Amino acid sequence: MKALLGKSKLVRNLLLILPAFVIIGGVIVGIAGALGPQVGAFRSGGVYATSPQYNAELPTTAPLQTIGGALSSISGAGQQATIEWGGSNLVAPTTIVLSPTPVVPATHSTTPKATSPSQSPLQSGSIEFFSNLTVRVSSPQSALTKAAGIAYSIGGYVAFSSSTNSSATAVLRVPASEYQNALSQVEAIGNVTNSIATSNDVTIKYTDMNATLQSLLAERDAFLKLLNQSTSLNATIVIEGYLQGVNAQINSVQSEILQTxxxxxxxxxxxxxxxxxxxxxxxxxxxxxxxxxxxxxxxxFRTFEKGGVPGYIVNYNFGDGTAAQGEALIHTYTKAGDYNTTISVTDSSGNVKTSWVMIHASGAPVGFDFAGFTNLAANLFFSVIQGIVEVAIVVIPITLVAALAFIVIAPIRSRLRSIKASNGKAA
Structure with missing residues (x-):
């Protein structure tokens, strides 16, 4: 066997080439496996650079995080939130609200008004209507003139008026049929801060006063008849005294009836x-x-509002495709560029004030990440070792089988050649 191996140049070369082939193949497989899913060892501002299809920054804003308390109580405010996109972690612009301001809606109070003559027909009885208003105006004297004009225009009159530098009062008498119309016009002069409306049904009182008047008139007629029939001076004096008292009562009742x-x-x-x-x-x-x-x-960002009607809403448009709401917040720009940030505030009356701030975000310097390079080198080393093992597991058995086949076939082939050569000489 040793002789065969020693004489076989092919086997000798195969045994020399096999280790080199395994090592080279393992290195190639390991490097391909290590670099395939990996990112580079160089980074930009602490974030590893990714392939072009994943390197575009998304113009979206991460969900707002409401944080109660001051800036000092925020943990991790400088960290960036990441979102999943196509299987890769992308750094998107983020916004953190520091001190959200509760929106206080404007409140309005209304005072129920008494039913006006137009809502309750006078046929049902005799009713008196009264309204007391407090109205805020820029000029009380001008408002007083307007109120008087309203009363006169509908056939009424001003029963009383007074004015000072800071206030004015008017007592208006308007026809009952125009009561609601006049009240609406007076309320429209300014901002009503207080309103009280009352009504008084005087039907029974009015009827009683008329009955009393008729009784007094009848009594006076009786006394006049007695006075005409009197023949005594003393009787005449007594009757005239009674007549004076009855006439005084008649005048009083008539005056009250007229006023009512x-x-x-x-x-x-x-x-x-x-x-x-x-x-x-x-x-x-x-x-x-x-x-x-x-x-x-x-x-x-921090906003300060003043004036208008309290109850402010502050809106931000950061110029990078994201927006947020709040008086104090932190926004992170992840892509280089100039951003015109628009801030607008709206008060409870709908008044709007807008301001702008220009933000310049430059590209971060590219630096070498030693820790990243070390991790990459370690991963590459272990991947290469794994590749060598994988190649060896596949190649060595095949090579051994081929070598064994050659060892078995080579003597047989040599023997056949020898027999063929002997037969040739014999012939």
């Missing part, structure tokens, strides 16, 4: 106009830091 009739025919609106405080226009101040830096660039 006036209140029934004319509703009363008492309006007090007070000077409203001058509103400060809605203002917005934005502080952003830093305004420039290398990606990933985390910028802290």
């Amino acid at each position: 009739r006036r209140l029934i025919d004319y509703a009363t609106i008492t309006a007090t106009f007070s000077r409203a405080a001058v509103k400060t226009p809605l203002g917005l101040k934005v502080i952003a830091s830093p305004l420039a830096g290398a990606t990933p660039l985390s910028v802290t």
